[in-house]
Amino acid sequence: MQKLRLRYTKRGPLRFASHRDLARALERALRRAEVPMAFSAGFSPHPKISYMGAAPTGAASEAEYFEIGLSARRDPEQVRAALDASLPPGIDVLECVEALEGSGSLADRLDATRWRIDLPGVDADELSAAVQELLAREVVLVAKRTKNGLRDVDARAAVVRAAVAVEAGCAILHVVVRQLTPTVRPDDVMAALAAVADLRPPLPIRAVREAQGRLDDSGEVADPLGPDRAVRSCCQEERAQV
Amino acid sequence: MTVDSLYPQLEPLLAQVQKPIQYVGGELNAQVKPWDDVAVHWALMYPDAYEVGLPNQGLMILYEVLNERPDALAERTYAVWPDLAGLMREHGVGQFTVDAHRPVRDFDLLGVSFATELGYTNLLEALDLAGVPLHAVDRDETHPVVVAGGHAAFNPEPVADFVDCAVLGDGEQVVGDITDVVAAWKAEGRPGGRVELLARLARVDGVYVPRFYAVSYAADGTIAEVLRTRDDVPARVGKRTVMDLDEWPYPKQPLVPLAESVHERMSVEIFRGCTRGCRFCQAGMITRPVRERTITGIGSMVDAGLKATGYEEVGLLSLSSADHSEIGQLATELADRYEGTNTGLSLPSTRVDAFNVTLANELSRNGRRSGLTFAPEGGSERIRRVINKTVSKEDLVRTVTTAYANGWRQVKLYFMCGLPTETDADVLEIAELAVEVIRAGREASGTKDIRCTVSIGGFVPKPHTPFQWAGQASAETIDSRLKLLREAINSDRRIGRSIGLRYHDGKPGVIEGLLSRGDRRVGTVIERVWRDGGHFDGWSEHFSYERWATAAAEELAAFGLDLAWFTTRERTEHEVLPWDHLDSGLDKEWLWEDWQDAISEDEVGDCRWTGCYDCGVCPTMGTEIQIGPTGRSLLPLTVVR
Numbered sequence: 001m002q003k004l005r006l007r008y009t010k011r012g013p014l015r016f017a018s019h020r021d022l023a024r025a026l027e028r029a030l031r032r033a034e035v036p037m038a039f040s041a042g043f044s045p046h047p048k049i050s051y052m053g054a055a056p057t058g059a060a061s062e063a064e065y066f067e068i069g070l071s072a073r074r075d076p077e078q079v080r081a082a083l084d085a086s087l088p089p090g091i092d093v094l095e096c097v098e099a100l101e102g103s104g105s106l107a108d109r110l111d112a113t114r115w116r117i118d119l120p121g122v123d124a125d126e127l128s129a130a131v132q133e134l135l136a137r138e139v140v141l142v143a144k145r146t147k148n149g150l151r152d153v154d155a156r157a158a159v160v161r162a163a164v165a166v167e168a169g170c171a172i173l174h175v176v177v178r179q180l181t182p183t184v185r186p187d188d189v190m191a192a193l194a195a196v197a198d199l200r201p202p203l204p205i206r207a208v209r210e211a212q213g214r215l216d217d218s219g220e221v222a223d224p225l226g227p228d229r230a231v232r233s234c235c236q237e238e239r240a241q242v
Numbered sequence: 243m244t245v246d247s248l249y250p251q252l253e254p255l256l257a258q259v260q261k262p263i264q265y266v267g268g269e270l271n272a273q274v275k276p277w278d279d280v281a282v283h284w285a286l287m288y289p290d291a292y293e294v295g296l297p298n299q300g301l302m303i304l305y306e307v308l309n310e311r312p313d314a315l316a317e318r319t320y321a322v323w324p325d326l327a328g329l330m331r332e333h334g335v336g337q338f339t340v341d342a343h344r345p346v347r348d349f350d351l352l353g354v355s356f357a358t359e360l361g362y363t364n365l366l367e368a369l370d371l372a373g374v375p376l377h378a379v380d381r382d383e384t385h386p387v388v389v390a391g392g393h394a395a396f397n398p399e400p401v402a403d404f405v406d407c408a409v410l411g412d413g414e415q416v417v418g419d420i421t422d423v424v425a426a427w428k429a430e431g432r433p434g435g436r437v438e439l440l441a442r443l444a445r446v447d448g449v450y451v452p453r454f455y456a457v458s459y460a461a462d463g464t465i466a467e468v469l470r471t472r473d474d475v476p477a478r479v480g481k482r483t484v485m486d487l488d489e490w491p492y493p494k495q496p497l498v499p500l501a502e503s504v505h506e507r508m509s510v511e512i513f514r515g516c517t518r519g520c521r522f523c524q525a526g527m528i529t530r531p532v533r534e535r536t537i538t539g540i541g542s543m544v545d546a547g548l549k550a551t552g553y554e555e556v557g558l559l560s561l562s563s564a565d566h567s568e569i570g571q572l573a574t575e576l577a578d579r580y581e582g583t584n585t586g587l588s589l590p591s592t593r594v595d596a597f598n599v600t601l602a603n604e605l606s607r608n609g610r611r612s613g614l615t616f617a618p619e620g621g622s623e624r625i626r627r628v629i630n631k632t633v634s635k636e637d638l639v640r641t642v643t644t645a646y647a648n649g650w651r652q653v654k655l656y657f658m659c660g661l662p663t664e665t666d667a668d669v670l671e672i673a674e675l676a677v678e679v680i681r682a683g684r685e686a687s688g689t690k691d692i693r694c695t696v697s698i699g700g701f702v703p704k705p706h707t708p709f710q711w712a713g714q715a716s717a718e719t720i721d722s723r724l725k726l727l728r729e730a731i732n733s734d735r736r737i738g739r740s741i742g743l744r745y746h747d748g749k750p751g752v753i754e755g756l757l758s759r760g761d762r763r764v765g766t767v768i769e770r771v772w773r774d775g776g777h778f779d780g781w782s783e784h785f786s787y788e789r790w791a792t793a794a795a796e797e798l799a800a801f802g803l804d805l806a807w808f809t810t811r812e813r814t815e816h817e818v819l820p821w822d823h824l825d826s827g828l829d830k831e832w833l834w835e836d837w838q839d840a841i842s843e844d845e846v847g848d849c850r851w852t853g854c855y856d857c858g859v860c861p862t863m864g865t866e867i868q869i870g871p872t873g874r875s876l877l878p879l880t881v882v883r
């Protein structure tokens with residue numbers, strides 16, 4: 001079974017799609033693109049697909065990932081192009097690589113997100129002060145709705161780094177968040193800022209997941225497909241040299 | 243005129259509502275055409291939530307047919323849930339289309355498809371949100387022409403004040419005729435304003451413009467007469483009928499939503515119309531005669547649709563799919579074609595006969611045998627003769643037993659309660675039947691792991707059927723019979739636990755009855771209910787019987803009438819019915835005879851096989867039965883595995 005790993009986006013109005021909406025859309029697109037999916041055995045066979053770490057409904061993303069198992073080998077780039085053509089604009093398949101055997105699971109490589117959060121109507125200085133206050137704290141508990149009811153989560157612990165910028169007059173928060181359980185999402189970061197500095201945006205925020213991957217030592221988010229890709233290209237080089 | 247998208251204003255609101263994906267469009271196979279490239283702009287509405295409205299075949303067909311025209315565009319709009327509606331009012335955002343988020347207010351036409359009458363309050367809500375005056379007479383030529391269609395439009399009188407036109411029958415061709423009229427009127431510089439446009443529309447075959455017909459009432463509250471107010475409009479408006487379905491292979495590119503919808507499959511309509519003659523069934527009566535799509539036509543629609551959508555399941559749709567003249571061959575050949583592809587094929591609920599089990603077996607060859615649905619509709623043989631859906635108890639039990647023996651574990655049986663002449667005994671026979679079915683089923687299948695679900699709803703008499711004269715059973719009657727049935731099913735626990743009972747209480751049916759057979763005076767009730775906050779009446783969590791009952795009592799009192807007058811009252815032979823000037827092709831005399839036959843438990847055959855019995859439709863409408871067999875067959879496709 002050939003295993004492919006793909007990165008796709010959730011852009012524009014489609015940021016309002018939920019992870020279930022996306023799963024349905026991807027599965028149909030795989031059929032339309034006639035990708036030869038491998039199926040699980042059993043009474044009602046399911047195509048082999050694993051989704052990981054979906055961005056919340058309402059958040060846009062440049063870096064969603066999923067993995068598929070194929071029953072016949074296909075060129076990853078052709079799969080990417082065919083799948084992309086079968087999906088509505090906004091769900092764009094950006095990358096597709098073959099999983100390198102022995103390189104470990106993709107889910108394990110997705111332990112942090114770099115978010116860009118646009119805060120229209122918020123003063124950048126006020127935002128900076130709130131962010132400083134948040135970073136200065138050891139623990140900031142926010143109430144989070146989970147399957148088991150309301151639960152207090154330490155939002156501060158998840159925040160690796162945060163910086164404020166201004167673009168076209170709009171304050172922007174760049175924040176790297178570690179993916180813990182339960183996941184701390186942009187809304188939770190906002191709840192933390194409200195808790196420490198009473199920051200309450202007058203308009204809905206807009207969050208974009210810019211990158212997802214393993215947190216490196218410098219606090220950067222590393223390309224999660226890197227391990228599959230890097231080794232592959234060096235193998236290809238080796239082959240070319242022979 | 244440029245029309246701007248409302249999306250920038252809408253987007254911040256979407257972050258605050260439930261399931262925002264339903265408002266953003268972007269479905270697979272959706273189309274957005276430039277506004278200024280076309281002369282005529284249609285907004286097409288399904289007056290219910292997106293998840294219910296999106297899969298609607300009728301709307302999808304018209305959307306494609308209209309968008310194929312170079313001079314027209316069509317976009318879709320659905321009922322907005324209260325959370326977003328509240329925000330839209332607060333922020334001044336009007337009812338929008340999901341395709342390009344253009345304001346409905348700016349379209350030339352707003353076509354609304356009423357599959358049921360329970361969408362009426364949602365129309366009023368949408369008009370109000372759009373900024374379009376509720377009453378047709380208050381609109382000017384800048385407002386869209388509101389056109390009602392769908393089965394409920396065969397009696398549009400309760401919404402006559404709110405719509406500009408109603409279209410009777412198949413929509414494929416008439417939307418083109420309407421587009422031509424609007425395009426010409428606009429090109430001429432809108433001569434005569436809105437009234438002239440409506441007068442021209444009233445001369446299009448199948449289009450009814452209520453304002454050109456005056457209704458007067460007799461002292462006893464019944465209608466005295468309905469007269470046209472201009473002599474250039476027809477005295478009676480007849481329905482439209484599309485002949486040769488193969489020429490209309492729509493939807494070619496079915497819409498596939500991102501959001502979850504009620505049907506996660508594509509559908510192909512294998513024939514239209516039904517002449518089985520079930521007396522309760524409005525759909526069967528108003529869509530006569532039967533027009534089949536050919537086996538090859540169906541094969542190519544299934545193929546093209548699957549390619550265009552990526553769906554895993556295809557429903558072969560019609561009012562009685564097993565009656566297609568080549569259904570056996572179709573089932574086998576489709577199952578052959580898709581063998582090994584995880585593509586499921588299904589038929590909607592079917593008549594109770596052994597052939598249907600064979601068919602279902604064939605269609606499920608490649609997939610699961612989960613559940614099978616039969617619709618005997620009536621509990622006793624006697625009542626089944628009354629409704630003209632004859633099947634003996636023995637045949638019924640044998641058929642269902644065969645299904646269990648063939649590996650089906652779940653059988654669903656559909657019934658109605660409150661049918662004309664019905665007694666408690668007729669309904670109680672359903673319990674006997676279910677017990678019998680489980681007993682025989684356990685024996686035939688050798689397992690206790692089988693279930694039978696009895697699904698039962700209150701019967702609502704509909705216009706253009708032999709039961710249009712019947713007194714509707716009261717909510718109390720329905721509820722008490724359902725209670726008896728429940729007790730009877732539960733009386734034997736060992737069998738009873740294999741039987742599920744799904745039912746609705748009788749109250750919503752009473753309101754549906756008011757809206758189905760109501761006249762123009764009922765419009766005041768609808769408006770009042772909407773003003774009191776009523777909408778989404780098809781949803782039990784939003785439907786309020788009390789609100790409807792209060793509104794009906796207070797508004798109808800002004801006419802000396804009440805809810806019972808419109809629902810439980812039996813009509814007499816010569817009473818002028820509110821829809822008499824709307825022609826489904828059925829002779830009123832034939833309908834009355836069929837009503838008398840019902841009371842005396844006389845059956846009528848199917849004109850496809852027994853010969854014409856002069857219901858009136860074919861000669862009146864210039865149509866004829868179109869059925870196979872064609873003798874053609876489906877060649878295997880080269881399927882990429």
Ligand code: SF4
Nearest residue numbers: 849854855857859860
């Ligand atoms: S007119 Fe005759 S053939 Fe046509 S639908 Fe009626 S009964 Fe059937």
